[in-house]
Amino acid sequence: MAYKMPTQKYSGKILEVNVGSDLKLGGESVLPFYSFDGDIGNKPAIGMEIWDIFPESWPAGVLDVFKEVADDPVKWAKHCIEKYNPDFICIKFEGASPDGLNKSVEECAKVAKRLAENVSVPLVIAGCSNNEKNAKLFTKIAEALPNKSYVFLSAVESNYKEVAAAVGLAYGNIVAAESSVDLNLAKQLNILITQLGVKPDKMVMNPGCAAVGYGFEYAVTTMDRIRLAALEQNDATLQMPMILPVSFESWKVKESVVSEEEIPEWGPQEERGIAMEISTAVGVLTAGANAVILRHPRSVEVIRNFITEMTE
Amino acid sequence: MALNGMQIYKLLPRKNCKECGFPTCLAFAMKLAQGGTEAEKCPYMSDEAKAQLAEATAPPMKTVKFGANDTEYTLGGETVLFRHEKTFVNRPRFAIMFSDIMAQEEIEKKINNINTINYTRINEEMYVEIAAFRCESQDKDRFISLIKKVTESCPKVVPMIITESPEIAEAAVGICADKGPILFGANEQNYEAMTDLAKENKLLLGVTADGKENLYTLVQKLQNTGYKELLLDAGSRNLKGAFDDMVNIRRTALLSGDRTFGYPAVAFVCDMSQDKMMQLACASLFIEKYASIIVLSDMDYSMALPLFALRQNIFTDPQRPMRIEQGIYKVGSADEESPLLVTVDFALTYFIVSGEVERSKVPSWILIPDAGGYSVLTAWAAGKFNAKSIAKAVKEFEVENKVKTRELIIPGKVAVLKSDIEDELPGWKVTVGTEEAAALPNFLKKYKAKEAAS
Ligand code: B12
Ligand code: SF4
Numbered sequence: 001m002a003y004k005m006p007t008q009k010y011s012g013k014i015l016e017v018n019v020g021s022d023l024k025l026g027g028e029s030v031l032p033f034y035s036f037d038g039d040i041g042n043k044p045a046i047g048m049e050i051w052d053i054f055p056e057s058w059p060a061g062v063l064d065v066f067k068e069v070a071d072d073p074v075k076w077a078k079h080c081i082e083k084y085n086p087d088f089i090c091i092k093f094e095g096a097s098p099d100g101l102n103k104s105v106e107e108c109a110k111v112a113k114r115l116a117e118n119v120s121v122p123l124v125i126a127g128c129s130n131n132e133k134n135a136k137l138f139t140k141i142a143e144a145l146p147n148k149s150y151v152f153l154s155a156v157e158s159n160y161k162e163v164a165a166a167v168g169l170a171y172g173n174i175v176a177a178e179s180s181v182d183l184n185l186a187k188q189l190n191i192l193i194t195q196l197g198v199k200p201d202k203m204v205m206n207p208g209c210a211a212v213g214y215g216f217e218y219a220v221t222t223m224d225r226i227r228l229a230a231l232e233q234n235d236a237t238l239q240m241p242m243i244l245p246v247s248f249e250s251w252k253v254k255e256s257v258v259s260e261e262e263i264p265e266w267g268p269q270e271e272r273g274i275a276m277e278i279s280t281a282v283g284v285l286t287a288g289a290n291a292v293i294l295r296h297p298r299s300v301e302v303i304r305n306f307i308t309e310m311t312e
Numbered sequence: 313m314a315l316n317g318m319q320i321y322k323l324l325p326r327k328n329c330k331e332c333g334f335p336t337c338l339a340f341a342m343k344l345a346q347g348g349t350e351a352e353k354c355p356y357m358s359d360e361a362k363a364q365l366a367e368a369t370a371p372p373m374k375t376v377k378f379g380a381n382d383t384e385y386t387l388g389g390e391t392v393l394f395r396h397e398k399t400f401v402n403r404p405r406f407a408i409m410f411s412d413i414m415a416q417e418e419i420e421k422k423i424n425n426i427n428t429i430n431y432t433r434i435n436e437e438m439y440v441e442i443a444a445f446r447c448e449s450q451d452k453d454r455f456i457s458l459i460k461k462v463t464e465s466c467p468k469v470v471p472m473i474i475t476e477s478p479e480i481a482e483a484a485v486g487i488c489a490d491k492g493p494i495l496f497g498a499n500e501q502n503y504e505a506m507t508d509l510a511k512e513n514k515l516l517l518g519v520t521a522d523g524k525e526n527l528y529t530l531v532q533k534l535q536n537t538g539y540k541e542l543l544l545d546a547g548s549r550n551l552k553g554a555f556d557d558m559v560n561i562r563r564t565a566l567l568s569g570d571r572t573f574g575y576p577a578v579a580f581v582c583d584m585s586q587d588k589m590m591q592l593a594c595a596s597l598f599i600e601k602y603a604s605i606i607v608l609s610d611m612d613y614s615m616a617l618p619l620f621a622l623r624q625n626i627f628t629d630p631q632r633p634m635r636i637e638q639g640i641y642k643v644g645s646a647d648e649e650s651p652l653l654v655t656v657d658f659a660l661t662y663f664i665v666s667g668e669v670e671r672s673k674v675p676s677w678i679l680i681p682d683a684g685g686y687s688v689l690t691a692w693a694a695g696k697f698n699a700k701s702i703a704k705a706v707k708e709f710e711v712e713n714k715v716k717t718r719e720l721i722i723p724g725k726v727a728v729l730k731s732d733i734e735d736e737l738p739g740w741k742v743t744v745g746t747e748e749a750a751a752l753p754n755f756l757k758k759y760k761a762k763e764a765a766s
Pocket of ligand 1: 181182185653656658691750
């Protein structure tokens with residue numbers, strides 16, 4: 001008997017979403033990287049994370065790389081684009097946090113506008129940890145940057161109405177729907193946002209991220225299930241591309257923050273942070289992420305290499 | 313392929329003697345088809361019928377073993393393609409590649425790394441399980457001395473002997489048979505001799521061919537010899553090709569139900585890139601997607617930490633959440649003056665927190681209330697970790713009789729609970745701890761110093 005390779009052909013397809021002017025996410029009709037089954041769509045995209053304020057709290061392993069440029073987001077973004085060539089820049093408005101500097105939304109919008117005018121790649125706008133403030137922040141930034149098709153990270157259960165209305169409906173940008181590691185919650189939020197009138201191809205999802213070793217299996221399983229529902233059952237409410245802010249999680253766990261003096265046998269701190277970021281990124285890409293957000297240039301280089309080898 | 317009740321019935325002696333405990337042979341056959349009884353219960357079945365039945369009722373992917381005694385490992389036996397469908401059962405094992413034409417310093421460095429990586433994460437001991445030896449010199453003595461050197465320096469590793477020469481293989485097996493090595497390199501030309509050697513020593517046999525089609529034919533030949541302790545390699549040494557092999561070998565077994573590929577497979581990540589971080593990326597992929605042995609060039613702590621953590625996560629049984637028993641736990645020689653911390657009953661969280669408390673060398677108490685088995689924020693968001701559940705635990709576990717302190721350290725992520733808890737527990741003071749447990753050693757040392765000063 002000769003070998004017969006099994007294939008999995010699906011009726012569903014992930015939507016193709018245009019970010020900025022020419023970055024395309026999604027479009028695949030098979031499981032992640034299953035080119036032997038069919039069309040794998042667009043290559044997963046890589047973004048680099050920057051902050052609106054100097055990232056004092058970043059562990060030394062990654063702060064040292066950017067400390068010369070991190071005092072100004074435009075300088076920082078340009079540095080990243082010129083040296084590391086990311087597909088997009090993710091600016092996180094940490095300075096907007098009411099628990100921190102509590103910068104006004106007007107001030108943040110100015111930063112976003114200045115950034116948009118000075119960079120050649122699309123932006124992903126991420127908020128702070130306060131969902132109420134984010135609703136106002138996103139509204140203001142979307143207003144300042146209308147019809148850019150930038151991604152706003154994220155609309156959550158408690159603020160999706162305001163975020164979707166401003167970002168998706170009034171000002172023509174892309175809404176990222178963020179849920180907490182649960183297929184049903186992801187589905188429900190997508191439905192609510194589309195019911196407001198946001199077109200599914202103006203949306204992406206963040207189904208919840210974690211670093212490897214820290215409840216990561218729940219993140220992977222949720223993503224697996226979302227992808228199978230989208231492809232196998234052709235569930236249109238789950239066919240948006242997924243974006244995972246890997247760096248938000250991977251740089252705060254012990255492996256990345258403990259210094260070499262504290263645990264000498266673990267070796268250089270920078271290497272550990274990079275390794276946690278790479279492993280987490282590959283972990284979510286393998287489960288269906290269409291875009292990942294990273295911090296360290298070395299992670300960007302390796303993940304790009306990984307994606308190229310898996311797709312070409 | 314599975315047999316139905318009628319097909320099984322035809323294999324039975326049809327005596328209706330009831331010795332199996334069933335009224336008729338047919339009833340027995342029906343039950344057997346559902347997996348509700350065992351073939352052994354019928355004393356009159358022919359050996360041939362038994363073999364046929366065993367074949368028909370065997371799982372789609374064989375479970376195999378390698379190693380010996382304390383370092384014996386199980387591979388394969390997977391029944392699903394995605395962990396949510398049931399669970400993944402046998403985690404992949406990591407191997408470090410040695411070659412007999414490698415420079416001495418390089419060999420020493422790898423030996424040193426293997427012996428350095430050794431730690432416990434959530435009750436699981438983490439270390440490199442396998443040393444792979446590739447014979448490139450074609451010089452038997454040189455190869456043997458490499459295996460000797462490494463296995464003597466790293467007593468825990470199980471050798472994986474990689475050669476296509478049955479003669480060299482035999483000599484290598486000769487010096488480490490007691491360790492239950494993996495014998496790798498049965499191919500189209502040598503498979504008869506290699507199978508004999510594996511059979512004789514009961515070894516897991518690695519089968520290699522150029523491409524899935526050739527591998528498939530080769531495995532069929534091997535199976536005809538009756539030896540089924542196999543490990544598969546379809547030959548790809550680039551990432552994309554190896555991913556294709558890994559996914560399709562697994563799908564052939566589980567989706568097509570074709571047992572020719574119903575064996576675990578090996579990924580030679582060491583040949584896919586020279587860059588350590590790229591090897592880490594490849595290995596992460598193959599943990600999620602279906603490798604049973606992952607061979608790396610080398611491994612240091614920066615690679616071990618994410619790889620072992622990812623493996624531990626992916627191979628957690630989703631139907632059995634890791635929960636820790638509620639109660640009050642002592643870390644170190646805590647006495648009634650020692651600090652008291654509270655965390656949740658999610659095993660992952662508990663082990664991380666208790667590990668950090670241990671590292672601080674400040675003897676402490678850890679209180680575990682009923683938090684639904686969730687992480688700190690999950691439990692808080694689900695309404696399971698709050699002032700009420702914490703106060704209840706303080707009473708239930710008679711904390712006030714065990715410690716003199718009336719101060720409770722709570723996780724930084726739930727700082728909002730402070731005043732609620734103080735309301736629920738009159739006479740108690742709540743201190744907000746750090747957000748991440750990694751900062752606990754410093755926090756506890758300062759906490760202790762402050763207490764001593766006051
Ligand atoms: C895995 C996960 C789940 C799993 C649960 C697994 C489990 N057994 O806990 C599942 C999928 C079931 C789940 C469910 C939910 N989840 Co959940 N989940 C996560 C996820 C991805 C990881 C959590 C984890 O395992 N962390 C690792 C452990 C080790 O962290 P930890 O317990 O916090 O411990 C650390 C620190 O707190 C500290 N620490 C711990 N104890 C102590 C004690 C002291 C004294 C000190 C000083 C420090 C300390 O040390 C540890 C290491 O640093 C997070 C997102 C994320 N990336 O964190 C969301 C997250 C926690 N979940 C969230 C939510 C909302 C939920 C749900 C309520 C969603 C819903 N509406 O249904 C449900 C609740 C369950 C239910 N249905 O009733 C939110 C919480 C939001 C918030 N800020 O309140 C999060 C943050 C996701 C998000 N961004 O929205 N979740
Ligand atoms: S013991 Fe065997 S022969 Fe006797 S009734 Fe049962 S199945 Fe039939």
